[in-house]
Amino acid sequence: MIQINDKSFDVFIQESEITSKILEISATINSEYKDKELIFIAILNGAFMFASDMMKNISIPCEISFVKVSSYEGMSTSGRVDELIGLNTSIENKHVIILEDIVDTGITIDKIRTLLMIENPASLKVCTLLYKPSAFAGKHQPEIVGFSIPNKFVVGYGLDYDEKGRNLKEIYQIKENNN
Ligand code: IMP
Ligand code: MG
Numbered sequence: 001m002i003q004i005n006d007k008s009f010d011v012f013i014q015e016s017e018i019t020s021k022i023l024e025i026s027a028t029i030n031s032e033y034k035d036k037e038l039i040f041i042a043i044l045n046g047a048f049m050f051a052s053d054m055m056k057n058i059s060i061p062c063e064i065s066f067v068k069v070s071s072y073e074g075m076s077t078s079g080r081v082d083e084l085i086g087l088n089t090s091i092e093n094k095h096v097i098i099l100e101d102i103v104d105t106g107i108t109i110d111k112i113r114t115l116l117m118i119e120n121p122a123s124l125k126v127c128t129l130l131y132k133p134s135a136f137a138g139k140h141q142p143e144i145v146g147f148s149i150p151n152k153f154v155v156g157y158g159l160d161y162d163e164k165g166r167n168l169k170e171i172y173q174i175k176e177n178n179n
Pocket of ligand 1: 046104107108109153155159
C-alpha cells in the first residue's frame with residue numbers, strides 16, 4: 001500500500017503486466033502499419049511513460065509528437081475553446097495513432113480527435129493504456145486498449161493524483177475505505 005496526500009492506494013497492475021501488454025500492442029501496430037506513413041501523437045502529461053515504453057518496441061519507421069490540450073475562455077458565447085499545443089508537424093495524409101494514458105468519460109479524447117481531424121490525416125486511431133468503459137460517455141470508443149478497468153481512481157505510470165505519483169512503475173488503484 002502507498003499513501004499520496006490524503007488517499008491510500010494498492011498495486012493494481014504490476015510492471016511486468018504493463019510490459020507484456022506493451023509488447024502485444026506494439027507488435028500489432030508494427031504489422032498493421034508496416035507500409036504506412038505513421039505518426040504517434042502522445043498526450044502530455046499523463047502519456048509520457050506509456051509513449052516512451054511503446055516507442056522502444058515500435059520497429060517500423062515512424063514519427064512522434066507530444067501535445068497538450070489547453071482550454072481557454074474564447075470570444076464566442078459558447079464559452080471555452082479547446083486548442084492543441086505543440087503539434088508543430090503536419091499530419092496531413094499521415095496515419096495517426098494518439099497515445100493516451102487513460103480514457104475515462106472520453107470527453108478529452110473526443111476533443112482531441114475533433115481537433116486532429118481538421119488537419120486531414122489519412123487515418124486516426126486512439127491507443128490508450130487504460131479504459132474505463134463504465135465511465136465512458138464519448139462518441140467513439142478507443143480502438144486500441146491495453147486494459148479495461150473498473151471506474152475507480154488510479155495513479156502511477158504517468159497518471160497522477162494532484163500531480164503526484166506519475167513516477168511509479170506500477171499502476172495503483174484507490175482503496176475502498178478512502179472516502
Ligand atoms: P476523460 O474523462 O476521459 O476526459 O479524462 C480526462 C483526464 O482525466 C485523463 O486524460 C486523465 O488525465 C484524467 N483521469 C481520468 N481518470 C483518471 C484516473 O483514474 N487517474 C488519474 N487521472 C485520471
Ligand atoms: Mg491524460
